[in-house]
Amino acid sequence: MKLGTDHFGAAGKRLLPEGRLSGPMPWVIAIMMFLTVLAAAFGLGLRSAAANLDASVGHRITVQIVEANPDARERQARAAVAALQRLPGVVSARRVSDEDLAELIEPWLGSGVAQADVPIPAMIDADLTPELHAEIASVSSAVAAAAPSARVDDNAQWLAPLAQLVGALKWLSIALVVLMVGATAATVVLAARAALDTHRSTIEVLHLMGATDVQVARLFQRRIALDALFGSLVGLVAAFGVLLLIGRRVRELGSELLGSAQLPDHAWVILLALPVAGVLLAMLVARLTILRALARLL
Amino acid sequence: MNSAGSIVQFENVGLRYGTGSETLSDLSFSLRSGGFYFLTGPSGAGKTSLLKLLYLAQRPSRGLIRLFGEDIVTMPRKRLPGFRRRIGVVFQDFRLVPHLSAFDNIALPLRVAGVEERDLQTPVSEMLQWVGLADRSSARPATLSGGEQQRVAIARAVIARPELLVADEPTGNVDPDMALRLLHLFDALNKLGTTVVVATHDVHLFARVQRAEMLRLDRGQLSDPTGALRNPPRRIDA
Numbered sequence: 001m002k003l004g005t006d007h008f009g010a011a012g013k014r015l016l017p018e019g020r021l022s023g024p025m026p027w028v029i030a031i032m033m034f035l036t037v038l039a040a041a042f043g044l045g046l047r048s049a050a051a052n053l054d055a056s057v058g059h060r061i062t063v064q065i066v067e068a069n070p071d072a073r074e075r076q077a078r079a080a081v082a083a084l085q086r087l088p089g090v091v092s093a094r095r096v097s098d099e100d101l102a103e104l105i106e107p108w109l110g111s112g113v114a115q116a117d118v119p120i121p122a123m124i125d126a127d128l129t130p131e132l133h134a135e136i137a138s139v140s141s142a143v144a145a146a147a148p149s150a151r152v153d154d155n156a157q158w159l160a161p162l163a164q165l166v167g168a169l170k171w172l173s174i175a176l177v178v179l180m181v182g183a184t185a186a187t188v189v190l191a192a193r194a195a196l197d198t199h200r201s202t203i204e205v206l207h208l209m210g211a212t213d214v215q216v217a218r219l220f221q222r223r224i225a226l227d228a229l230f231g232s233l234v235g236l237v238a239a240f241g242v243l244l245l246i247g248r249r250v251r252e253l254g255s256e257l258l259g260s261a262q263l264p265d266h267a268w269v270i271l272l273a274l275p276v277a278g279v280l281l282a283m284l285v286a287r288l289t290i291l292r293a294l295a296r297l298l
Numbered sequence: 299m300n301s302a303g304s305i306v307q308f309e310n311v312g313l314r315y316g317t318g319s320e321t322l323s324d325l326s327f328s329l330r331s332g333g334f335y336f337l338t339g340p341s342g343a344g345k346t347s348l349l350k351l352l353y354l355a356q357r358p359s360r361g362l363i364r365l366f367g368e369d370i371v372t373m374p375r376k377r378l379p380g381f382r383r384r385i386g387v388v389f390q391d392f393r394l395v396p397h398l399s400a401f402d403n404i405a406l407p408l409r410v411a412g413v414e415e416r417d418l419q420t421p422v423s424e425m426l427q428w429v430g431l432a433d434r435s436s437a438r439p440a441t442l443s444g445g446e447q448q449r450v451a452i453a454r455a456v457i458a459r460p461e462l463l464v465a466d467e468p469t470g471n472v473d474p475d476m477a478l479r480l481l482h483l484f485d486a487l488n489k490l491g492t493t494v495v496v497a498t499h500d501v502h503l504f505a506r507v508q509r510a511e512m513l514r515l516d517r518g519q520l521s522d523p524t525g526a527l528r529n530p531p532r533r534i535d536a
Contacts, residue, residue: 015395015397015398201393202395204393205393205395205406206406206410207382208353208354208355208382208387209382209383209387209406209407209410210379210380210381210382210383210384210385210407210410210411211379211410212376212379215410295375298354298355298356298357298375298378
């Protein structure tokens with residue numbers, strides 16, 4: 001007779017007869033996967049938002065020319081722009097237009113306020129390279145030399161608390177994912193132990209017939225993998241539904257800050273890979289649990 | 299008989315469960331390869347415990363056991379499955395897998411040994427025929443009578459042509475005719491070279507197999523009423 005692979009053939013499916021959805025494990029895994037996907041999406045979205053903020057305004061400075069005399073203000077503004085443009089490491093320096101300034105102050109002073117009525121500072125936005133941004137004092141000196149009434153604001157200063165919050169939330173989401181992975185592993189350990197107890201007599205018979213620990217472990221691995229696959233897919237679908245709903249609401253809000261937390265393409269790939277990782281984790285944990293338990297038998 | 303012809307050798311073997319007194323004490327005997335042995339004794343004498351040592355469900359508390367020429371007391375655990383596949387066991391309580399059909403129960407040792415599905419059909423069908431259960435192939439144990447379950451258990455024990463067959467009260471649940479048929483089955487297997495050890499209360503079975511020898515256990519120790527234990531083991535390294 002020809003010897004095949006190390007399995008139980010067609011009877012293997014029937015050796016552990018409980019249906020795939022007979023126990024609570026698939027549903028517990030579904031809940032875990034749902035929360036894991038949401039936490040991961042939260043973390044990936046925040047990471048994307050942080051990166052977007054950093055790329056857009058993280059190395060930007062705003063120069064204000066606070067001068068009551070309009071002619072002097074205009075002269076110093078031009079000198080400041082010229083000074084900035086001469087500096088190596090300044091990516092761009094542009095004067096904020098009068099229209100944009102009027103739009104900025106409109107919520108406080110209303111429309112139709114003439115420059116002559118209220119002396120509004122001239123403003124210049126400049127994007128710096130990270131290297132120059134690290135030496136912002138030299139930029140301030142150069143601007144001050146050209147425009148004595150200039151005041152340099154580093155956007156990173158007011159972004160810092162927000163960046164810290166985003167960073168903390170990102171770590172929180174990572175911690176949540178790790179906790180979910182741990183809880184899922186613990187669930188699988190409990191399920192594997194329960195399955196071992198349920199099928200102890202069958203295992204003993206197989207053992208005494210010369211079945212190896214790996215052969216027996218594979219029976220459980222297969223069953224637990226099917227349960228985990230079902231639970232993972234249910235959790236994933238539910239989580240994707242929630243994410244799409246949240247995405248729609250955010251778009252309706254039209255918030256630039258919230259909108260910057262969009263999930264990039266690679267984040268969706270990571271989220272889709274989570275069920276696969278969940279099944280692999282369940283199989284690995286089940287295998288180790290079963291092998292450890294079987295090692296106590298002779 | 300020297301140790302070279304022995305399939306089983308016990309030397310001063312003792313077995314104790316927990317901290318109680320010894321269930322088996324100072325067992326020293328050897329079983330000849332190809333022999334047919336009846337293990338008898340009153341209830342509680344230790345027959346099942348001795349069989350457990352033979353089919354590697356238990357290691358002794360002390361002493362030396364050699365099986366198929368190798369010391370199985372100190373043998374690493376990972377080597378035991380290979381030895382177990384050379385032993386067929388008929389359990390007193392059958393231990394059929396309840397969710398499998400008679401066919402699948404009988405095929406189990408072959409599947410454990412890695413025999414491919416296409417090679418299972420013929421030997422398992424022949425075995426079902428042999429034990430008179432060809433028409434109950436797909437029946438599950440719960441739907442079989444005690445005698446039918448026993449025959450499935452026996453068929454499962456012999457399907458892989460073990461070198462050593464260990465049977466614990468194999469005729470306990472069958473009528474005399476079936477008991478005799480099963481005994482003939484063991485006898486036929488024995489003639490093909492399998493060493494057979496049958497634990498039984500029924501001393502009348504002993505007379506049915508001409509070549510059979512008897513081991514008698516009493517309170518965990520062997521007595522030798524028939525002279526079956528006339529071949530004490532010798533140390534291999536002597």
